Amino acid sequence: MTEAVQNRPAIGVAVLGMGNVGAEVVRILEENADDLRARVGAPLEIRGVAVRDLSKPRKIDSALLTTDAAALVARDDVDIVVELVGGIDPARELIRTALTGGKSVVSANKALLADYTGELAGAAADAKVDLYFEAAVAGAIPVIRPLMQSLAGDKVERVAGIVNGTTNFILSAMDETGAGYDETLAEAGRLGYAEADPTADVGGYDAAAKAAILASIAFHTRVTAADVYREGITEVTADDLAAAKKFDCTVKLLAICERVVGDGGERVSARVYPALVPLSHPLASVNGAFNAVVVEAENAGRLMFYGQGAGGAPTASAVMGDLVMAARNKVHGGRGPLESTYAELPVASIDDVPTRYYVSMRVADRPGVLAQVAGEFSKRAVSIAAVRQEGAGDDARLIVVTHRAPDRAQSETVAALEDMDAVIKVSSVLRMEGTDD
Numbered sequence: 001m002t003e004a005v006q007n008r009p010a011i012g013v014a015v016l017g018m019g020n021v022g023a024e025v026v027r028i029l030e031e032n033a034d035d036l037r038a039r040v041g042a043p044l045e046i047r048g049v050a051v052r053d054l055s056k057p058r059k060i061d062s063a064l065l066t067t068d069a070a071a072l073v074a075r076d077d078v079d080i081v082v083e084l085v086g087g088i089d090p091a092r093e094l095i096r097t098a099l100t101g102g103k104s105v106v107s108a109n110k111a112l113l114a115d116y117t118g119e120l121a122g123a124a125a126d127a128k129v130d131l132y133f134e135a136a137v138a139g140a141i142p143v144i145r146p147l148m149q150s151l152a153g154d155k156v157e158r159v160a161g162i163v164n165g166t167t168n169f170i171l172s173a174m175d176e177t178g179a180g181y182d183e184t185l186a187e188a189g190r191l192g193y194a195e196a197d198p199t200a201d202v203g204g205y206d207a208a209a210k211a212a213i214l215a216s217i218a219f220h221t222r223v224t225a226a227d228v229y230r231e232g233i234t235e236v237t238a239d240d241l242a243a244a245k246k247f248d249c250t251v252k253l254l255a256i257c258e259r260v261v262g263d264g265g266e267r268v269s270a271r272v273y274p275a276l277v278p279l280s281h282p283l284a285s286v287n288g289a290f291n292a293v294v295v296e297a298e299n300a301g302r303l304m305f306y307g308q309g310a311g312g313a314p315t316a317s318a319v320m321g322d323l324v325m326a327a328r329n330k331v332h333g334g335r336g337p338l339e340s341t342y343a344e345l346p347v348a349s350i351d352d353v354p355t356r357y358y359v360s361m362r363v364a365d366r367p368g369v370l371a372q373v374a375g376e377f378s379k380r381a382v383s384i385a386a387v388r389q390e391g392a393g394d395d396a397r398l399i400v401v402t403h404r405a406p407d408r409a410q411s412e413t414v415a416a417l418e419d420m421d422a423v424i425k426v427s428s429v430l431r432m433e434g435t436d437d
């Protein structure tokens with residue numbers, strides 16, 4: 001190491017939260033201190049770590065611990081704040097205070113960034129500091145930086161993939177070993193994949209927040225979590241996974257962000273739902289807590305990003321990448337990319353987006369039922385791609401897979417089927433993705 005690097009003043013780092021991710025960030029900062037100093041051009045020194053419970057045993061010098069996150073953020077010797085407490089409050093205020101006080105911020109907080117990137121990025125721009133959040137989407141996988149920087153000269157058409165590790169872990173286990181939903185969710189919590197409130201995972205809220213962040217960056221348009229159509233995996237059953245197999249498919253919770261062009265011009269669709277995916281599609285073999293994001297751009301074509309989407313160490317890797325970037329900028333000058341929302345595209349309703357449906361229903365076992373069911377689809381111009389009939393008598397089941405049609409036509413057909421005398425129960429409705437038709 002050159003003498004100049006050795007003598008540069010240290011960059012002071014405050015870490016807020018020492019849970020799954022924060023503890024790994026602290027470990028890497030301590031274990032890799034020499035390499036980090038060489039890469040940044042100055043030492044990275046932890047000034048303090050904000051925690052809730054001082055009595056908990058932790059692998060850190062206890063003199064660095066504090067329960068007063070606000071005071072830590074305000075310290076003059078802190079240059080960069082790493083926010084890993086999660087949630088909206090007090091994270092939002094802590095980040096805002098840090099930015100307005102001239103500190104760069106690194107955060108993994110997708111719930112916050114999905115709704116407040118505008119406010120926070122504005123504060124960062126005003127104070128001429130950085131706001132980095134690579135860890136907020138798909139854990140360790142570099143996806144924010146490629147979209148913001150590597151593809152800044154291209155036109156992104158679509159970003160789609162598996163962006164929640166917990167639900168992918170649950171669906172994979174249900175599919176592969178028949179493991180139960182509750183026990184697998186508890187295991188995801190123990191492994192540090194699940195959110196503090198796992199409803200965010202299984203309800204699709206976490207994936208929706210990530211979809212909002214991805215869509216905003218990909219389409220240079222501000223998209224918030226409320227703009228994202230969302231369904232979780234709580235209704236997906238072992239029967240659905242078994243039925244999917246009969247169509248050479250599996251079930252994945254997908255986040256899809258794409259440009260849709262219709263009568264009203266170009267719009268942005270952002271949506272999250274469990275969907276049948278053909279086994280031959282690359283996303284079908286993404287299992288466990290792994291994530292994968294497929295980006296389609298006008299000139300680059302199709303790019304696929306794959307890796308660990310959740311867990312303390314993988315997520316900390318992404319946080320550390322951002323921390324090194326922010327620290328280099330402090331040492332050598334320069335700034336990270338600013339928020340870009342110039343395109344201001346309107347957000348499309350799910351009703352207008354062309355989707356494919358898989359509908360499984362218990363039906364009366366009598367002549368003419370298939371024709372009546374088919375009639376409801378055809379009335380709404382929804383074309384049927386495949387029909388499978390199973391069982392007989394009280395157990396007669398009809399499974400219909402459609403071609404693409406506006407989602408409104410598909411959902412209205414399902415509502416009409418539910419009202420038919422011949423249909424005893426519509427037991428499952430899922431969309432199908434990863435096919436061209």
Ligand SMILES: NC(=O)C1=CN([C@@H]2O[C@H](COP(=O)(O)OP(=O)(O)OC[C@H]3O[C@@H](n4cnc5c(N)ncnc54)[C@H](O)[C@@H]3O)[C@@H](O)[C@H]2O)C=CC1
Nearest residue numbers: 017018019020021050051052084085086108109310311315
């Ligand atoms: N665990 C994962 O796989 C991933 C997590 N994230 C995000 O990273 C952030 C942290 O996640 P985890 O470490 O898993 O959560 P966690 O719940 O394990 O850790 C958060 C820690 O912050 C502490 N905390 C909360 N409020 C505080 C306050 N006001 N002052 C001091 N400490 C406070 C909590 O006591 C807890 O120890 C969240 O925003 C999460 O969404 C992002 C990607 C992956």
Ligand SMILES: N[C@@H](CC=O)C(=O)O
Nearest residue numbers: 164165166193195310
């Ligand atoms: N709970 C999240 C953690 C990473 O973002 C997930 O399961 O993906």
Ligand code: NA
Nearest residue numbers: 134137139141
């Ligand atoms: Na990432």
